[in-house]
Amino acid sequence: MGRYIGSVCRLCRREGNKLFLKGSRCFTEKCAIERRSYAPGQHGQARPRISEYQVQLREKQKLKRIYGLLERQFSGYFKKAARKKGITGENLLQLLERRIDNVVYRMGFCSSRKEARQMVNHGHFRVNGRKVDVASFLVKDGDVVELKTTSRQLPQVQASLTAAEGRGTPQWLELDKANFKGRVKTMPTKEDLTVQVNEQLVVELYSR
Numbered sequence: 772m773g774r775y776i777g778s779v780c781r782l783c784r785r786e787g788n789k790l791f792l793k794g795s796r797c798f799t800e801k802c803a804i805e806r807r808s809y810a811p812g813q814h815g816q817a818r819p820r821i822s823e824y825q826v827q828l829r830e831k832q833k834l835k836r837i838y839g840l841l842e843r844q845f846s847g848y849f850k851k852a853a854r855k856k857g858i859t860g861e862n863l864l865q866l867l868e869r870r871i872d873n874v875v876y877r878m879g880f881c882s883s884r885k886e887a888r889q890m891v892n893h894g895h896f897r898v899n900g901r902k903v904d905v906a907s908f909l910v911k912d913g914d915v916v917e918l919k920t921t922s923r924q925l926p927q928v929q930a931s932l933t934a935a936e937g938r939g940t941p942q943w944l945e946l947d948k949a950n951f952k953g954r955v956k957t958m959p960t961k962e963d964l965t966v967q968v969n970e971q972l973v974v975e976l977y978s979r
Contacts, residue, residue: 879935
């Protein structure tokens, strides 16, 4: 499967927003957006004319990069969201937030979604007592996510939980730090996102 192996800080600069792809570094003055808030490349500081299509595309790219998805994966989520009842844009955001790699990141067990995806793939987490090693697994209301016993003393886990205290836990999740587990209290909404996204622009792009 293809994957992006370049600098993730370039992605944040390209979108002009902090996408929180580099863990705790994103909260320091070393963040690329803080140092160079323009797009990468020799034409990064130019001011080109921006079309309606480009605005829609940039919003889609931003959302796709936040969750570390490739185009085919993201397109699949959009089609699934469009088939569900309700507002397509909100359905899409909910599906992306419900991914298990996003959930363990939001609970604070990992410093970034990329690290969370790797830990999930390596079988470090259980959902309702069963091992889950697929990062795209979607949690449901009431699910209990737990870090397996042999992984609880990993230095990166301890550091991530400490760092996560500053950013807090979303209202739709509940964290039991002492027992290294968390629970899905309810389904996520747009207000639970850490980055502001206009999902309607994404819907308009795919509706062309």
